[in-house]
Amino acid sequence: MTMRRYKVTVTTxxxxxxxAYTPRVSGKLHSVHYVPDGANAYPNTVDVTITSEVTGEALVTRTNVAAAFVTYPRKDTAGADGTAALFAAGGTAVQDKPALGNDRIKIVLAQGGNAKVGAFHFLVD
Structure with a gap:
């Protein structure tokens, strides 16, 4: 599968x-990039919550964002019996990229100022 980029420009x-929403996507979320608008960016009080629309699964949560960011969301994994998958007994959790199946990524902003603009880039593989 080829990596795809979905760009969503969001105005408050x-x-x-x-x-705001991406189009429907299928695959694993590789990364999220927030790029402030050069002339009319959100203030440093903006709160960003990014979830899967269908399930509401939390993908990214940031408060009082003051600058561009890049994040690589990962989720804990589990065995078939529901127990946490660990690298060693009592060790670090095994994590993987969150999967999306014919779903939209939902971006919700709060405290973003009047008519401010930013872009969110989602890389999905």
């Missing part, structure tokens, strides 16, 4: 909130 409402 007068109350500083916004909700």
């Amino acid at each position: 409402a007068a109350d500083g909130t916004a909700t």
